[in-house]
Amino acid sequence: MRANVTFTLSEIVQATGGERFSGTPDLCFSGIAIDSRTAMSSDLFIAIVGERLDGHDFVRQAINGGVRGIVIDKKHAESFSYARMAKLELGCVVVPDTTEALGKIASQYRKGFGVSIAAITGSNGKTTTKELTAAVLAAKYKVHKSTGNHNNQIGLPFTLLGLGPNHQWAVVELGMNHFGEIAKLTQICEPDIGVITNVGPGHLEGLGSIEGVLAAKGELLENMANKTAVLNLDDKLVSTLADKYQGETVLFGKGAKAQVRAKNIKHANEGVRFTLCIKGDELPVQLRLHGDCMVHNALAAAAVGVSAGVSPKEIRDALETANPVKGRQNVVSLGNDVQMIDDAYNANPASFAAAVMTLQALAKASKGRMIMAVSDMLELGDYSVDAHMELGRMAAQAGVSLLFISGYYAGWTAKGAREAGMGIDQVFISEKPNIVARLAEAVQAKDRILVKGSNSTGMSEVVQGLKDALPA
Numbered sequence: 001m002r003a004n005v006t007f008t009l010s011e012i013v014q015a016t017g018g019e020r021f022s023g024t025p026d027l028c029f030s031g032i033a034i035d036s037r038t039a040m041s042s043d044l045f046i047a048i049v050g051e052r053l054d055g056h057d058f059v060r061q062a063i064n065g066g067v068r069g070i071v072i073d074k075k076h077a078e079s080f081s082y083a084r085m086a087k088l089e090l091g092c093v094v095v096p097d098t099t100e101a102l103g104k105i106a107s108q109y110r111k112g113f114g115v116s117i118a119a120i121t122g123s124n125g126k127t128t129t130k131e132l133t134a135a136v137l138a139a140k141y142k143v144h145k146s147t148g149n150h151n152n153q154i155g156l157p158f159t160l161l162g163l164g165p166n167h168q169w170a171v172v173e174l175g176m177n178h179f180g181e182i183a184k185l186t187q188i189c190e191p192d193i194g195v196i197t198n199v200g201p202g203h204l205e206g207l208g209s210i211e212g213v214l215a216a217k218g219e220l221l222e223n224m225a226n227k228t229a230v231l232n233l234d235d236k237l238v239s240t241l242a243d244k245y246q247g248e249t250v251l252f253g254k255g256a257k258a259q260v261r262a263k264n265i266k267h268a269n270e271g272v273r274f275t276l277c278i279k280g281d282e283l284p285v286q287l288r289l290h291g292d293c294m295v296h297n298a299l300a301a302a303a304v305g306v307s308a309g310v311s312p313k314e315i316r317d318a319l320e321t322a323n324p325v326k327g328r329q330n331v332v333s334l335g336n337d338v339q340m341i342d343d344a345y346n347a348n349p350a351s352f353a354a355a356v357m358t359l360q361a362l363a364k365a366s367k368g369r370m371i372m373a374v375s376d377m378l379e380l381g382d383y384s385v386d387a388h389m390e391l392g393r394m395a396a397q398a399g400v401s402l403l404f405i406s407g408y409y410a411g412w413t414a415k416g417a418r419e420a421g422m423g424i425d426q427v428f429i430s431e432k433p434n435i436v437a438r439l440a441e442a443v444q445a446k447d448r449i450l451v452k453g454s455n456s457t458g459m460s461e462v463v464q465g466l467k468d469a470l471p472a
Helices: 009-016 055-064 082-087 098-110 126-138 155-160 181-189 210-222 236-244 292-307 312-321 349-366 381-398 410-419 432-442 460-469
Strands: 019-022 031-033 043-046 069-073 091-095 116-121 143-145 169-173 193-196 228-232 249-253 260-268 271-278 281-286 330-333 339-343 370-374 402-405 427-429 448-452
Touching: 009 019, 009 069, 009 091, 009 098, 019 082, 043 055, 043 098, 055 069, 069 098, 091 098, 098 155, 098 181, 116 126, 116 181, 116 210, 126 143, 126 169, 126 292, 126 312, 155 169, 155 181, 181 210, 193 210, 193 292, 210 236, 228 236, 228 292, 236 249, 249 292, 260 292, 260 349, 271 292, 271 312, 281 312, 292 312, 292 349, 339 349, 339 460, 349 370, 349 381, 349 448, 370 381, 370 432, 381 402, 381 410, 402 410, 402 432, 410 427, 432 460, 448 460
Parallel strands: 031 043, 043 069, 069 091, 116 169, 116 193, 143 169, 193 228, 228 249, 249 260, 339 448, 370 402, 370 448, 402 427
Antiparallel strands: 019 091, 260 271, 271 281, 330 339
């Protein structure tokens, strides 16, 4: 990653609280990089310590490539020569932790602009909600947003470093898999509006329980300095946070107590439609997205829009023109009136439940069969076996006609499905290429297919394989 930003060495020292090891205070950098392969001359190279690679191992490569300065941690400082740094006229700042230093630099940079920030977290729907929120705010403001899933202690700082003088709002996504991470991310971006979409059993390997997930997501509110909190009233766990929060809250959901509400929800092939209720206004909305979960994502975005002064009509128009996000319940039309839900980017028990509900709604509208092609849900720790057996039971109870399974936990998913009533001729365990071939052969007109699994399980291969095998 690299950002085109200008800093002096003294500004880096001030932002990080680090020690100037070498270089003159007025030494100027024209960019910040963490990858020695993409670092440019006159850049500041920050040696990030990652899970697999240590940026300190690539400092010399970055220097040979022409960078003008480096940020290193105290553990590695002794291995660098001041004399060589001075000879090269290289700036060097020593800090306790280079990842935290990157966050502090980005936070300081953000403060140089009059930009408001909406930060979004939750077990599911973060990326889609981010995209919808950015679209809503863009109806009235110049908006910057995080790309992809740049939602960690590396991606978030680089999102902030992408801010420019014309931006009025930024929409960022906050992800985590352990305690304390949301707190750090919130401290980096200092949001004006914080959104929690929902709380479900994800990342249990690091968080232990659903109560742990709630506590970790709640770190957003604990570190927001009483700014505006946008919370899902329909989520029983999230709604408990509203009573404890000292700042302003905007609640969204289907219930009458929600300030931003949806009613009259109906599903169709072109997308879900509903009536959006905001401050006495009722507006019909036709999304290009599918499923009840997308209604909640849209309501969260609308609630941010209301808080930011976007009119109800502007909110409605923005929601209606927003496009699906690849790999997040993106409905793709295939040949022979078959539709596939591409939900291959991520998976946990709650997101699977939401995806199955969408599958049921689409199949009801088409009067076709339901087919699922699934793989593992990761980072569930001791709950992994039970969760995959429950996934199989969920498929059977939903009325799925065919279940194709791959992955380490495939046997447990199949066991749950068979125990819940699916026949041996309805459940297939195989590798992804075989799943594509068998599914393409078995599919019938009007069938609706759900393809889902955690990103690293590679279910996007099945998505692409079905697109190739069943062209629209």
